[in-house]
Amino acid sequence: IPKESVDVLIIGAGPSGIVAASHLNNQGHKIKVIEKSKFPRFVIGESLLPRCMDHFEEVGLIDCLKAEKFEVKSGARFLSKDIVCDFDFSKKHTEGWNWTWQVPRADFDNALAQELAKQGVSIEFELEATGVFFNSDGSSKTTVKTKTNEELTIEAKFIIDSSGYGRVLPRFLGLDKPSNIPTHSSIFTHVKDIKRPEGKEGTLITFDVIDKDTWFWVIPFSNGITSIGFVGKNSLFESYKGNITEIMNKMLKLSNYYYDRFSNLSFEFEPVHIKNYSKAVTKLYGKGFALTGNSAEFLDPVFSSGVTFATESGLLAAKLISKELNGECVNWKTDYADYISEGVTVFSSYVKEWYTGNLQTLFFHRPENLEVKKQICAVLAGYVWDKSNPFVKKHNRIISSMAHLIKMQKEEAT
Numbered sequence: 001i002p003k004e005s006v007d008v009l010i011i012g013a014g015p016s017g018i019v020a021a022s023h024l025n026n027q028g029h030k031i032k033v034i035e036k037s038k039f040p041r042f043v044i045g046e047s048l049l050p051r052c053m054d055h056f057e058e059v060g061l062i063d064c065l066k067a068e069k070f071e072v073k074s075g076a077r078f079l080s081k082d083i084v085c086d087f088d089f090s091k092k093h094t095e096g097w098n099w100t101w102q103v104p105r106a107d108f109d110n111a112l113a114q115e116l117a118k119q120g121v122s123i124e125f126e127l128e129a130t131g132v133f134f135n136s137d138g139s140s141k142t143t144v145k146t147k148t149n150e151e152l153t154i155e156a157k158f159i160i161d162s163s164g165y166g167r168v169l170p171r172f173l174g175l176d177k178p179s180n181i182p183t184h185s186s187i188f189t190h191v192k193d194i195k196r197p198e199g200k201e202g203t204l205i206t207f208d209v210i211d212k213d214t215w216f217w218v219i220p221f222s223n224g225i226t227s228i229g230f231v232g233k234n235s236l237f238e239s240y241k242g243n244i245t246e247i248m249n250k251m252l253k254l255s256n257y258y259y260d261r262f263s264n265l266s267f268e269f270e271p272v273h274i275k276n277y278s279k280a281v282t283k284l285y286g287k288g289f290a291l292t293g294n295s296a297e298f299l300d301p302v303f304s305s306g307v308t309f310a311t312e313s314g315l316l317a318a319k320l321i322s323k324e325l326n327g328e329c330v331n332w333k334t335d336y337a338d339y340i341s342e343g344v345t346v347f348s349s350y351v352k353e354w355y356t357g358n359l360q361t362l363f364f365h366r367p368e369n370l371e372v373k374k375q376i377c378a379v380l381a382g383y384v385w386d387k388s389n390p391f392v393k394k395h396n397r398i399i400s401s402m403a404h405l406i407k408m409q410k411e412e413a414t
């Protein structure tokens with residue numbers, strides 16, 4: 001069996017793996033990225049957060065993305081019947097990027113991978129990790145399979161598992177654990193947005209809130225295609241009869257605001273139904289490996305945090321591995337797991353409070369409290385480590401307390 005030896009093997013060429021690889025390459029380490037599929041490939045996760053721009057910029061990947069002219073996302077709009085809650089990233093508590101993009105991931109991930117290859121990184125497609133063996137010192141041998149079923153072995157001092165929904169190491173090492181986020185599913189597709197209105201309305205990313213548990217996303221891309229998708233309780237999807245295309249068409253009627261724009265269009269691909277997408281693991285690192293991005297943890301699409309956590313964790317894992325390769329000591333618990341968990345915990349409070357309805361009460365209460373809005377906006381931009389923001393620091397109780405106050409005020413007024 002042919003053998004190859006590297007400092008770091010990176011499994012998966014999504015945003016997490018690419019950002020990690022780019023940093024390690026910039027630091028002069030010998031790395032290899034293996035990717036199961038052939039790019040460009042579809043993956044869901046099209047609405048980014050400003051925070052991830054910091055990561056692409058830091059590793060030198062922002063210019064190749066700017067050249068793609070993706071649709072600029074400068075905020076996000078939430079609708080609830082006739083109430084509109086518009087977040088503008090330039091009005092947020094924490095300093096940082098005021099904009100990001102809404103992207104077809106096939107093109108976005110491909111642009112990143114091509115740039116990495118241009119920089120001389122060994123990145124190989126249609127190469128799947130099929131098994132791994134760890135030595136006691138943390139070094140490893142990974143078996144990989146080519147598309148013609150040939151096997152080879154890659155020896156590495158470290159592995160970054162950024163295999164996303166492939167969840168390579170969680171599967172091989174038995175690290176999966178049930179997520180404590182309520183079980184929801186999603187059904188989504190792309191359409192040629194031929195009835196797209198002129199101007200800003202046509203390009204706005206919007207979350208149309210149908211009820212406490214159900215919402216509809218609209219993510220227009222600069223190439224004329226728009227991503228549309230529903231999220232709801234598993235039981236909602238089960239209540240519809242018919243094939244997946246029929247179900248999607250029937251569900252479009254749930255959105256009064258968008259029905260005319262998206263009805264009677266043919267779908268670019270058969271709608272995809274992902275059930276129980278929330279994932280969690282028992283540990284984020286071990287001797288000789290780190291889990292990053294979706295391979296580690298995925299909460300819920302509602303605040304578009306997936307790619308940003310993928311790049312945050314990918315970059316941080318790469319920095320720590322680089323330190324260790326340079327002979328420095330790293331405390332993986334405090335410097336990696338605790339830091340990542342802190343951000344995940346803030347976001348999970350928001351996801352939970354979204355589905356209790358408390359956060360929706362804050363979003364749609366009128367008149368708006370502009371100071372509160374700025375603080376929530378910073379969280380929605382991905383700046384979830386800024387403790388000067390009360391909506392970060394007191395994330396586990398501030399939303400329910402404020403929602404409670406609003407309800408009491410309403411009761412008093414009636």
Ligand code: FAD
Nearest residue numbers: 012014015016036045047129163164166293294301306307
């Ligand atoms: P991925 O982008 O999934 O990349 C992993 C790569 O690893 C893939 O290319 C895969 O082919 C490869 N791979 C898998 N197995 C192997 C193997 N054995 N060997 C080699 N390679 C392998 N996130 C957002 O930020 N915004 C959103 O709007 C958003 N919407 C979402 C909607 C839904 C319904 C769901 C379920 C998720 C959504 N997400 C969103 C989350 C987003 O999809 C992920 O968080 C993000 O893609 C994670 O990036 P990643 O780099 O970790 O993994």
